[in-house]
Amino acid sequence: MEMTTLSQPSIKTQLRALFVIARKDWKVFWRYPLNAVSHVFQPLIWVTPVYFMGKAFSTNGQAMGFAAYTGSGDYMSYILIGTALSNFIMTVFWGMGYALKEDMDAGVLESNWLTPISRLQILVGRTLTSLLTTTITSMVMLIIGALLFGFKPTGNTIAAILTAIPMLIGLYGFGFAFAAIVLVMREANTMVDVSSFLVQGFSGANFPVKSLPYWLIPVSLMLPLTYGFDAVRGWLLKTKTLLPLPVEVTLLIVSMFLMLWFGSWFFYRVERRVRTLGTLGQH
C-alpha cells in the first residue's frame, strides 16, 4: 500500500516556512532591546583598546609599522572592516549550532524535526533574522566607528560586497557541519568560544596575517576566510593583498562550493546517526 503525506511541499510552502522561522526570531530579538544595543557597542568596546594602543605605536598620528605590512597606515579602518565581517561570520558560522542548542534546551527540536520541511532549511531559516539584525547593527557600528575613530573606506564598496557574498555563502557549509557536531555533543560552548577566537585570529580579523610568526602563516593561508578578509580590505582600503584580487575571489568561489557540499553531506550523515540512536531530544 502506498503511503501518502498530507503535506504538499512546494517552493511557496518552503518560502513560507523560512519566513515563519525568521519572523519568530525577529520577535525574540526585539523582545530584549538591551541585547540589541549591546550588539552595536560590544564590537566597538573590543576595538577601543586597539585604537589607543595604535596611538602608542604611532608617530605624528601615522602607524608606519602597520603601513609597512598593509600599505595603509589607517589601522582603525582595517580593524573595523575586520570586526564588521566577523559579526557576519559569527552569525553564520556559529549561529546555526547555537540555534539548535537553544531548541534542544527549550525542548522543541524534536517537534521541529517532524515538520515536513528540509532540516537544512530550518538551519538556514534561523540565520535570516540574525543576518538582517547583524547588517543593521554592523552599519550602526561603522557609522559610530566613523565618528569616533575616523573610519574612511576609499575604495570600491560594491566590489567588496560582491566579494563578501561567496565568503558568507561558503560559511553556511561550515555552519551545517558545526550544527551536526552540536547535535552529537549537545554542549559545545567552550569549543565554540575557543574555535571562534582561533579561526578569527588566524584569518586576520584584527591584523594582517603577514605579521604572524612565520610558523603560523601556513595555518592562516589554509583558511578561505583569510582571503575573504584580505580581498574585502583590498577593495575597500586599497591595501596590499596576499594574492592578486581576481585569484582571491576565485578561491572564495571554489571554496564556497566545496564547503557547501562537505557541510551538507556531513550534516545529513550525522543527523541520520542521531535519529538512529534516538538521542535527538536529549540535551
Added chain:
Amino acid sequence: MEVSLPSPSLGKPGVLSDIHALFAVVNREWTIFRRYPSWIIALFIWPLIFPMMYILTARALSGPDGSGLQVFLQTTGATQYIGYIIVGTTVWMWQNIVLWDIGFALRNEQMRGTLESNWLSPTWRFSFLLGHTGPQLVSMAMFIAITALEFGLFFSVRLNGSIWMILLMMLAAVPAIYGLGFAFASLVITMKEANAFVFLIRGLVMIFCGITFPVSLLPGWMQTIAKFLPQTYLIHGMRAAAFSNAGISELSTDLLPLLLFGTFWLTVGYVTFVWMERRARQTGAIGQY
C-alpha cells in the same frame, strides 16, 4: 482559654553555625567545580588566546623592522610589550570572570529553583554569596599562575621586580573586585537578565583602565573616569611591581586608592545585598525567574 505559643525553631543560630554554613557552601561549590573537568581546558587555553588578540595586533603595529615597537616602548616607558599587555588583559579577565561567577551565583540558584529553600534555612544569608568567593579565589589564583607560567615558557616574559609586591597589589585589589561582584550579584536577583550589564561593566574596564596602553593617552575627560575605577590602579601598580622593580613606597600611590575603593565596594556590596534581600522578601520575587 488555651493560648498556643509559637513553636521554637530547631535552628540555633550563632557565630559557629554561621561559619559552619559558610563552609558548607564553600564545600558545595568546590565539589561542583571539580565535577566539571572541562574547566581545566579553559584554564589553560583562555590565558593564552585572549591576550594573543592584542599581542598579535601589537606585532602588526610594530612593523616588520620593529620601528613601531620603539615608539611604543618610549611612549609607555615599558621594557617589553608582551608583559605590558598581559598584565592589563589578566586584570580584565579577573574582573570579567568574577562578574560571571560571583555576579551570577545567586541567579544560578534562582534558575535551579534552590534559592528560595536555601533562604528559609536559619543561617546568615550573606554566606550564600561569600561561600562562592573561596573556590573562586582558588580558581582565579590558578588562572593567574597559569598565565604567568605560559607566557614565561612560550614568550620568555621575565619579571623585573618582586613577586611579593605583585601579590600585595593583587591582595589589595581583592575587596574592590569582589565587592563589585557582590553588589552586582544582588542586583541580578532583581533585574534577572543582566548579561548586558556585565558587558557594560567589563566594557568600562576595557575602555578606561588602559589594558593595552597608558591611561595618559586618553583624552582628559576619559582620564577623569579612569581615576574612579580601581582596576586602573591595579593595572598600573602591577606593571610597576612586575617590570619596574617598584617597592612599597612607589606602589603606595596605587595601593592606597585600591584599599579605599575596596572599602567602598565591599560596603556597597553588603548594603545592596541587605536591600535586595529585604525587597525580595517583601515582593516575593526571590523564587521568580
